[in-house]
Amino acid sequence: MWIKTTPRPREISQLPNSAIPVTLVSIKVACSQCSLRELCLSEGLSKEELAKLDGLVGTRRKLRRGQHLYRAGDPFEALYAVRTGFFKTDVLIEDGRDQVTGFQMTGEILGMDGISTEAHSCNAVALEDSEVCLIPFAQLEHLSREIKALQHNFNKVMSRELVRDQGLMMLLGTMRAEERLAAFLLNMSQRFTLRGYSPAEFHLRMTREEIGSYLGLKLETVSRAFSRFQEEGYIAVQQKHIRILDIEGLRQLLNHRNI
Amino acid sequence: MWIKTTPRPREISQLPNSAIPVTLVSIKVACSQCSLRELCLSEGLSKEELAKLDGLVGTRRKLRRGQHLYRAGDPFEALYAVRTGFFKTDVLIEDGRDQVTGFQMTGEILGMDGISTEAHSCNAVALEDSEVCLIPFAQLEHLSREIKALQHNFNKVMSRELVRDQGLMMLLGTMRAEERLAAFLLNMSQRFTLRGYSPAEFHLRMTREEIGSYLGLKLETVSRAFSRFQEEGYIAVQQKHIRILDIEGLRQLLNHRNI
DNA sequence: CGCGCTGTTGAAACTTGTCAAAGTTTGTGG
DNA sequence: CCACAAACTTTGACAAGTTTCAACAGCGCG
Numbered sequence: 001m002w003i004k005t006t007p008r009p010r011e012i013s014q015l016p017n018s019a020i021p022v023t024l025v026s027i028k029v030a031c032s033q034c035s036l037r038e039l040c041l042s043e044g045l046s047k048e049e050l051a052k053l054d055g056l057v058g059t060r061r062k063l064r065r066g067q068h069l070y071r072a073g074d075p076f077e078a079l080y081a082v083r084t085g086f087f088k089t090d091v092l093i094e095d096g097r098d099q100v101t102g103f104q105m106t107g108e109i110l111g112m113d114g115i116s117t118e119a120h121s122c123n124a125v126a127l128e129d130s131e132v133c134l135i136p137f138a139q140l141e142h143l144s145r146e147i148k149a150l151q152h153n154f155n156k157v158m159s160r161e162l163v164r165d166q167g168l169m170m171l172l173g174t175m176r177a178e179e180r181l182a183a184f185l186l187n188m189s190q191r192f193t194l195r196g197y198s199p200a201e202f203h204l205r206m207t208r209e210e211i212g213s214y215l216g217l218k219l220e221t222v223s224r225a226f227s228r229f230q231e232e233g234y235i236a237v238q239q240k241h242i243r244i245l246d247i248e249g250l251r252q253l254l255n256h257r258n259i
Numbered sequence: 260m261w262i263k264t265t266p267r268p269r270e271i272s273q274l275p276n277s278a279i280p281v282t283l284v285s286i287k288v289a290c291s292q293c294s295l296r297e298l299c300l301s302e303g304l305s306k307e308e309l310a311k312l313d314g315l316v317g318t319r320r321k322l323r324r325g326q327h328l329y330r331a332g333d334p335f336e337a338l339y340a341v342r343t344g345f346f347k348t349d350v351l352i353e354d355g356r357d358q359v360t361g362f363q364m365t366g367e368i369l370g371m372d373g374i375s376t377e378a379h380s381c382n383a384v385a386l387e388d389s390e391v392c393l394i395p396f397a398q399l400e401h402l403s404r405e406i407k408a409l410q411h412n413f414n415k416v417m418s419r420e421l422v423r424d425q426g427l428m429m430l431l432g433t434m435r436a437e438e439r440l441a442a443f444l445l446n447m448s449q450r451f452t453l454r455g456y457s458p459a460e461f462h463l464r465m466t467r468e469e470i471g472s473y474l475g476l477k478l479e480t481v482s483r484a485f486s487r488f489q490e491e492g493y494i495a496v497q498q499k500h501i502r503i504l505d506i507e508g509l510r511q512l513l514n515h516r517n518i
Numbered sequence: 519c520g521c522g523c524t525g526t527t528g529a530a531a532c533t534t535g536t537c538a539a540a541g542t543t544t545g546t547g548g
Numbered sequence: 549c550c551a552c553a554a555a556c557t558t559t560g561a562c563a564a565g566t567t568t569c570a571a572c573a574g575c576g577c578g
């Protein structure tokens with residue numbers, strides 16, 4: 001129930017590098033060749049339209065682990081599509097409190113928070129070496145007026161984010177610690193699956209503290225919940241490596257409020 | 260810090276009913292005459308563009324207190340601009356848990372959650388007798404391809420909602436009960452002010468339980484926090500009528516985490 | 519090889535939830 | 549217009565869940 005993403009699973013590891021040879025040119029653009037098409041903005045576009053989008057999504061940017069993609073307050077100019085890697089977004093307030101508001105994987109769009117005020121309202125940080133495609137927003141709006149499918153896709157992506165947030169509010173507002181972690185693991189599993197990875201075994205890029213911040217819990221509580229899940233046989237944990245042994249068990253933990 | 264809305268304050272009680280006589284015709288449309296212009300979608304549009312928008316925002320719909328504007332699962336066809344009244348949106352999950360995800364006042368847009376899947380993902384309920392303007396979405400997308408300012412306004416409205424959600428996550432993830440209620444009251448005050456009402460005195464349309472659901476608290480906790488605020492002299496409560504006596508005190512309660 | 523960051527675990531303290539009872543307001547039907 | 553029922557609110561006592569504080573273990577990087 002948590003996040004309702006509709007695209008079908010798809011292999012990502014093997015890029016369809018068809019005709020285009022791997023040259024400097026092929027590094028510049030890619031939407032039309034990108035394996036993330038169905039997750040990103042370009043689903044359902046015609047060949048010609050894709051070519052136009054390629055013209056827009058010119059530059060890529062590489063980030064090392066720990067680098068900021070943007071910071072709260074930075075002027076908003078572009079959206080970013082995660083091409084490879086893993087990000088978190090977080091919000092800080094004066095008194096030092098902060099919260100992770102999301103984790104972004106390949107094919108997901110970052111930066112939409114900046115549209116409303118022309119300045120970003122959160123920080124985006126790479127949790128591993130990553131690469132993003134830059135999508136200059138003014139140009140995206142311009143092209144959207146021309147390409148109906150692009151406009152619609154973009155609206156959908158924004159709306160999907162709203163629905164995702166609803167799910168997170170639900171989590172933060174009504175669930176207890178273990179339910180939150182179960183929801184988190186199931187969500188991760190689902191998203192890895194969508195990207196062609198194993199649904200049952202994956203590597204978390206974030207620390208317990210970051211998970212806790214995202215889930216509205218302290219890191220110790222997260223750690224304890226992991227331990228209990230392991231004791232109960234739901235998962236096997238080894239640091240950041242997670243193996244889900246009983247996905248149905250996790251689901252039930254969520255659905256049947258264990259009274 | 261909670262919600263960053265930029266439009267200036269504006270009187271709403273007195274509609275500028277200029278030329279158009281109050282006939283059945285004038286009931287049909289209104290964007291060009293609407294006092295909510297600056298809060299809604301039509302800011303910055305030219306006269307001609309406004310006329311086109313008027314053509315689109317044809318119908319209005321009245322709802323009595325308690326009526327649903329839409330329900331989770333309903334096919335998505337239109338957005339709704341609150342013209343008068345007060346709404347809540349909430350999400351339910353199978354096991355009975357639910358959470359209020361927002362309260363909407365005049366000039367705010369409802370329904371954007373439905374864009375991503377073509378079906379609404381939450382319920383919208385009128386908390387008092389209300390009236391909304393219907394904005395057929397397909398037509399809005401169509402007109403947005405023509406009117407740049409409309410497209411941009413709409414993107415901003417969606418993005419503003421994302422930023423609002425960030426604030427709510429912050430609240431749910433990092434604040435304790437009294438901080439949550441203080442943030443809630445300050446937010447209400449700000450929004451009433453924006454609509455030309457008193458910043459210090461207002462009538463809450465929702466029950467303690469709905470406030471609690473929104474803030475991730477039980478109704479008893481909300482009630483206790485109200486009582487404590489009253490004891491401390493921050494506010495005067497009389498059922499749903501709130502008078503803020505020490506707005507600065509409430510702010511400090513939020514900012515300086517009282518260690 | 520050791521230092522620092524990250525993660526685990528325990529016990530105590532604190533916050534919020536739960537259950538229960540009584541008071542208040544609102545709405546409806548007579 | 550009143551009376552009664554239903555819905556909502558307040559308050560208390562107690563229970564449960566989470567955080568806090570603290571100590572220690574493990575891994576990874578320089």
